[in-house]
Amino acid sequence: xxxSIIKSERTGDSCIHVKxxxxxxxxxxxxPGFSSVEALFGTKYGSVNTMxxxxxxxxxxVVPEGIAHFLEHKLFENEDCDVFELYAxxxxxxxxxxxxxxxxxxxxxxxxxxxxxxxxxxxxQKPYFTQATVDxxxxxxxxxxxxxxxxxxxxxxxxxxxxxxxxxxVKIDIAGTVESIAQIDAELLYKCYYTFYNLNNMVLSIAGxxxxxxxxxxxxxxLKPCEDKGxxxxxxxxxxxxxxxEIYENQPVGATLFSIGYKCASCSGMERLKKTMAASIAAxxxxxxxxxxxxxxxxxxxxxxxxxSEVFYGDGYFTxxxxxxxxKPEIVRKSLSNExxxxxxxxxxxxxxxxxxxxxxxxxxxxxxxVEAVANLLINAHMDGVSPYDTINVLSELxxxxxxxxxxxxxxxxxxxxxxxxxDG
Amino acid sequence: xxxNRTELAENIGFSSIIDEKFKTAMLSVRFITKLxxxxxxxxxxxxxxxxxxxxxxxxxxxxxxxxxxxxxxxxGTASKKRGDVQIxxxxxxxxxxxxxxxxxxxxxxxxxxxRDCIFAPNAENGEFAADSFxxxxxxxxxxxxxxxxxxxxxxxxxxxxxxxxxxxxxLSCYGDRKSAESVTSSEAFAAYQKFLETxxxxxxxxxxxxxxxxxxxxxxSFAAVKRDSKAVSFRNISPxxxxxxxxxxxxxxxxCKMVMTFKSDSDDAFAIKLLSAIFGExxxxxxxxxxxxxxxxxxxCACRVISSKGALMVDSxxxxxxxxxxxxxxxxxxxxxxxxxxxxxxxxxAILALENGLxxxxxxxxxxxxxxxxxxxxxxxxxxxxxxxxxxxxxxARIVQAANSLKLDSIYLxxxxxxxx
Numbered sequence: 076x077x078x079s080i081i082k083s084e085r086t087g088d089s090c091i092h093v094k095x096x097x098x099x100x101x102x103x104x105x106x107p108g109f110s111s112v113e114a115l116f117g118t119k120y121g122s123v124n125t126m127x128x129x130x131x132x133x134x135x136x137v138v139p140e141g142i143a144h145f146l147e148h149k150l151f152e153n154e155d156c157d158v159f160e161l162y163a164x165x166x167x168x169x170x171x172x173x174x175x176x177x178x179x180x181x182x183x184x185x186x187x188x189x190x191x192x193x194x195x196x197x198x199x200q201k202p203y204f205t206q207a208t209v210d211x212x213x214x215x216x217x218x219x220x221x222x223x224x225x226x227x228x229x230x231x232x233x234x235x236x237x238x239x240x241x242x243x244x245v246k247i248d249i250a251g252t253v254e255s256i257a258q259i260d261a262e263l264l265y266k267c268y269y270t271f272y273n274l275n276n277m278v279l280s281i282a283g284x285x286x287x288x289x290x291x292x293x294x295x296x297x298l299k300p301c302e303d304k305g306x307x308x309x310x311x312x313x314x315x316x317x318x319x320x321e322i323y324e325n326q327p328v329g330a331t332l333f334s335i336g337y338k339c340a341s342c343s344g345m346e347r348l349k350k351t352m353a354a355s356i357a358a359x360x361x362x363x364x365x366x367x368x369x370x371x372x373x374x375x376x377x378x379x380x381x382x383x384s385e386v387f388y389g390d391g392y393f394t395x396x397x398x399x400x401x402x403k404p405e406i407v408r409k410s411l412s413n414e415x416x417x418x419x420x421x422x423x424x425x426x427x428x429x430x431x432x433x434x435x436x437x438x439x440x441x442x443x444x445x446v447e448a449v450a451n452l453l454i455n456a457h458m459d460g461v462s463p464y465d466t467i468n469v470l471s472e473l474x475x476x477x478x479x480x481x482x483x484x485x486x487x488x489x490x491x492x493x494x495x496x497x498x499d500g
Numbered sequence: 501x502x503x504n505r506t507e508l509a510e511n512i513g514f515s516s517i518i519d520e521k522f523k524t525a526m527l528s529v530r531f532i533t534k535l536x537x538x539x540x541x542x543x544x545x546x547x548x549x550x551x552x553x554x555x556x557x558x559x560x561x562x563x564x565x566x567x568x569x570x571x572x573x574x575x576g577t578a579s580k581k582r583g584d585v586q587i588x589x590x591x592x593x594x595x596x597x598x599x600x601x602x603x604x605x606x607x608x609x610x611x612x613x614x615r616d617c618i619f620a621p622n623a624e625n626g627e628f629a630a631d632s633f634x635x636x637x638x639x640x641x642x643x644x645x646x647x648x649x650x651x652x653x654x655x656x657x658x659x660x661x662x663x664x665x666x667x668x669x670x671l672s673c674y675g676d677r678k679s680a681e682s683v684t685s686s687e688a689f690a691a692y693q694k695f696l697e698t699x700x701x702x703x704x705x706x707x708x709x710x711x712x713x714x715x716x717x718x719x720x721s722f723a724a725v726k727r728d729s730k731a732v733s734f735r736n737i738s739p740x741x742x743x744x745x746x747x748x749x750x751x752x753x754x755x756c757k758m759v760m761t762f763k764s765d766s767d768d769a770f771a772i773k774l775l776s777a778i779f780g781e782x783x784x785x786x787x788x789x790x791x792x793x794x795x796x797x798x799x800x801c802a803c804r805v806i807s808s809k810g811a812l813m814v815d816s817x818x819x820x821x822x823x824x825x826x827x828x829x830x831x832x833x834x835x836x837x838x839x840x841x842x843x844x845x846x847x848x849x850a851i852l853a854l855e856n857g858l859x860x861x862x863x864x865x866x867x868x869x870x871x872x873x874x875x876x877x878x879x880x881x882x883x884x885x886x887x888x889x890x891x892x893x894x895x896x897a898r899i900v901q902a903a904n905s906l907k908l909d910s911i912y913l914x915x916x917x918x919x920x921x
Contacts, residue, residue, distance in 0.1 A: 086523075086599065108521030111860040157793070159783035163845075166852030169783070185859030211796065218799035221754040222817050227649050283863075327751040329645030364564035373560070373635055379642045380635070400642050430569045433601070437571030440599045444523045446863055499752055 076291075083464035085471065088443050090453060090463055091287050097298035098275035102453035102463065103290050104282040106446055112188040112283040113450035116199050117179035119278075119458055120146075120271035122249040123310070123389065124176070127270060130305030138267060139258040140244070141216070141251015144173040146264055148212050150180070154203040158194065167191035175245055176389040177458055178271075183447065188285060189293055196279075196297035202268045204261040217253050227326045227496045234322040235334045235396065238492035241318050242311035245392045275303040280453035283446040310391045315340070316490070323495045332496040333404035335411060339393040339485040344460040345469075350393065351386050352435075352469050353481040358384035358395050359431045360423070360478070361414060368414040377403050377410075395486065408493050415486045418479070428475040439467050501862060503872070505881070508703075508719045511729035513876065516715065517706040517868045523599050525607060525707035526865040527614055527714065528591035530873065531699035534732055535586040535668040539691055541640070541675025542683045544579040546692030547588035549628045549636040551577045554613065555620035560635060566613070570606050571595040575613065581673035582877065583808025584736045588695060590617060593865065596708050607707070611717055619721045621692070627685040628692075637683070644677045651753060651914065652800075656815055659759035659912035662747035664738050669809055698729050702876055706865040734877040737810040738763055738909075745910035750917045755799065757914040758823055760814045760830060762906040769807055770890045771902035776805045776812060777850035778842060778899065779834065784849050786833040787814065797826040808877075812906060820916055827911070837903040842896050854891050858884040 076096050082089040090104040120143050128135045151158045151171065162169040167184035169191075180199050182191045223229045233248055240246040250256075281290055317338050342350060362384045363369060372378045382399035401407050442448045456463040505515040533543065557563035567573045573594035580587045592614050594606045622629040628636075648654050657672060664670040674680060683691075701722075705714045740763045766772055780787035780803035791801040801816040818826045836842075861871045861884045875881045882890075 106521075108519070109863050111863045157783075159788075163782065163784040163849035163852065166849075166856040168853070168856060183856075183860075185856050214796050215792075215799065218755065218796075218817070218819065221819075222799050225651050225753045225755055327648060327753065329648045330642045332649070363568070365561040370559075370561055374631070376634070376638050379639045381639075381642070400646065430565065434568035434572030436601070437573070437595045440523055440571070440595050441593075444864075 081463055083467060085467050086440065086443060086464070088464065093291060095294055095298060097300045098273070098303060099294070099298055100278045100457055101291070101294060102278070102280040102457065103285065103287045104449050104453060105285055105287055106283050106449065109283050109446050110185050111183060111446050112185070112281065112285055113181065113183050113447045114188070114192055114195060114279065114281040115179045115181040115450055115454045116195050116279050117177050117277060117454050117458070118271050119176065119276050120178050121174050121176040122247060123244040123391070124271065124308050125244050126310070127306060127308045129270065130307070135309060136266065138263060139251065140247045140255040141249070142259055142263065142267055143178055144250050145212065145216060145256055145259050146267055147171050147173045147178045148216060149204050149208065149264060150199060150202060152203065152208060153198050153201055158198045161194045161198070162191060165191045165194065173249055175249065179454065185284070189289060192281070192290065192293050193297055196294070199272065200299055202265065202272070204264045206261050209259060209261050209264065213256055213259070216250055216256055220248070220250050220253055223248070223250065227328045227332055230324055230326060231332050231334050231398070231494050231496045234324055235336045235492055235494035238319050238322045238494060239317050239336055239338045239394060240392065241314055243313045243391050244310065245389065270306060273304060273306065274298060274301040276306055278454050278457045280450050280457070282450040282453065313391060317492050320491065321493045321495070323497060325499050326496050328496055328498050330400040331402050331404065331498065332398070333401055333407065334396055334398040334494045335404070335408050336492045336494070337395045337486045338490040338492070339395065341388070341391050341393045343390065345465070347388060347393070348459065348461045348465055348469050349473070349477070350481065351388060352466070352473050353477045354386045354395050354485070356428070356431050356435060356473065357478050357482050357486070358386060358397070359435065360427055361411065362397065363427065363431065365427070366414065368410050372407060372410055377401055377406050404493060404495050408491065412488050412491070415482060419483050423475045423479050425475055428478060432470065432473065435470060436467070439470065506715065508715065509722055509727060511731060512701045512703070512718070512722055514703045514715045514718060515705070515872055516710070517704065517872070518708070518710055519706070519862065519868070520708045522596070522706070522708045522865060524593055524595055524865065526591065526593040526704070526869065527610070528589055528704045528869055529614070529618060530702045531588040531695045532702065532732055533586050533588065533695050533699040535581060535584055535671055535673065537671055537675065537679070540586060540671055540673060541680035542687050542691035543586055543588055543695060544640055544674045544680070545633070545636055545683050545688035546695065547577045547579055547590065548640060549632050549688060550590055550617045550621055550692070551575050552636055553622040553629060553632040554616040555622055556616050558622050558629065559631060570604070570609055571600060573606065573610055575617070579673045581669070581671070583734065583806065584668035585732050585734060585808070586673055588699070590614065607711055608713070611714055615717055615721055618696070619724070623689055627689050630685065633685040633688060637680070640674060640680050641677065644672070644674050644680060651757060652815065652817070655757035655759050655912060655914045656813065658747060658749065658914070659761055659813060659815070659910070662745050662912050663761035663811060663910045664809060665745070667736070667738055669738065696725055697727055700729055700731055702873060704869045704872065706868050735808050737765060740907050741909050744908055747910070748913040748915055750915045752917045753914065754916065755817050756820050756823060756916055758816050758818050758826065759912045760827065760908060761910045762812045762814070763909040764810050764812065764902065764905040764907070766902050766905040768898055768902055771894050771898040772805055772807070772812070773854070774847070774850055774891060774894050775837060775899050775902045776803050777853055778846050779803050779837060780814060782849065782853045784846070786836060787830065790833055791816070791826060791829050795829060797822045797829060801826070801830065811909070823913065831908070834903060834906065838900060840896065840900050842899060847896060851891055855888055858888050
């Protein structure tokens, strides 16, 4: 078991990282003064992992869309009872989520964390699927798919991704479709489980009112050693170009919603972290209320205060997205493009850069103030292939030149997609 | 943690909550006034405009520039409904100076900004500056228009209109679109002046370290306001409809929504809360286990207590063909509780779930703020552990009694359009 302490010189925060003998990476952050505990047990397995093989397999296996999410639902049921019933005895609030590139099982509690941790480690390592329970789940997930289809923000986002990506599975809905999940059976679930729920492909993060030694003792007791079988996941080739520059859909909405996405080159590890920080500052500078573009759009009532940006990335995809409400989203798109052109021609305003950098630093400090945010930060950093406090260090070293280069090289007009959800009437 | 509430003047409370584990500070000012159809929109605009600029930073750009230079300090306003009461709040939060790079006095700067926003707004000759008002008004109108975007939230709002018809609680805290559209800058300013002078005020300062300047600042600033405040009534029991009231809408949606509102005249708030937890607040509750898991009738089916109105709402996402079955099953599960079919395990897990929530109060500044504000509204400031004891003392007999006090009052349905034809 390798154990190390990871420290942020800048904030004084620290956590423990352990490479457990079972193969699992464990991150522990004791947070004195806090009452709650947040734990996440996650696997690097999300909706984009539809094609994979083990070292000894000859061919790649291709699985139906939505299976990672389906598996997450099914793992909550073990042979004797439902996992919620077990948590009900400790008082913990248990949950799980599947995203594009990970599935996490979590609990949040204020007492009995030891017993809740045992429950978490135990049920995730103990799959139990039968055809009857799989059939029943198809109905429940079918209802979930219908419900998310009524969510205009969800539709807006996936339409945008469909406009950007030709082949990459990031464009598929995390839950799949009613048709794709109909292809799932118990055997396929076991295959995916034993492929991705190998502890060498998993992480545990736990933060809050805990004792690190106690956590490690419970891990020793509950983790079953796994052989690293050399998992490989692949993605179809993805061209640099976009699929279509505009996608419109009608839904019962009161205000027209828009998203403008810039498709950027993907990368990984530290390179991606640096790019993410540059992208995040670039996007914040573009949506900053002090820019002439923002003032003009606001003054002409083309945008409202919902105008915001985000950087969205994962294995094989990287985008910067600007979203909000507007009856004239095409004008917002044109204005963004003009503003990017202006920055490329005139350069970045150094004072604004320094201010936005300071503001971003403040946001990172706030994150360290919250048990849930810290547990998420630990697991996300590991899954992104970086160390938990690297973000704050990368930010401190970021220059305006890095941000300028990002804007110039990555925010290209011909890789922009506009997604719009308009009202029925 | 050190909690201390003082009265700065009549109907102006200042609570200081000092907890050294935090890296940030938070200041929130809540104006509490009766929700009224004639003032709801003007009040929302009157509070909303206060964070878009102030007497010193005269545009949204200037104030945002200042906030981002203060390590991305946040400043925002909200208009919310709590039963028959409208809560207008302005809140700010910022990084404590221990975590600033050059040791800047963010605390001092933010106190000034908040003071200027509330007491020296960007206004002249009895109206707000035109630009700031225009931005705020567009935001409010867009927010009203966008309410339908969140189908579950919209269904709950419509259910409140049906259940609380004729009472202030039927209204949206933003007012309706027509009245919001017609509010002028001078009317919004008059509304602002009125709530500054007449509303009950509760202020919360949550920080890792004491700063007596915060209370002083509010004391001085309010001393210059001609106050004539009125205390509001926080709990106004809603009368039961003589027949179950119904309301419905049709939209182009794939999943229908059903909200059932029950009303109770019981004063046993702790028993009602435990009843709600057992009935439908947790993943081992009767509604989740039976309506969703066993019978697959709804994707979600949960309940919530609206103590300020003596009501309990069960909301669900349901397919059209299952609406009747889901309704029957929800009522059947309530009957189970009425008949005393509550297992020891159900009671224990409900208490554990409540305990879990109570023990986490204080892990975020906002959880402190909402805890102490809710207790203020109830008129009894207790600690989370004292409240836990109240729950632990509830017997099954009291829960059965609480369940028997619930009467079905109204049902709201959001239906899918195509099949309705």
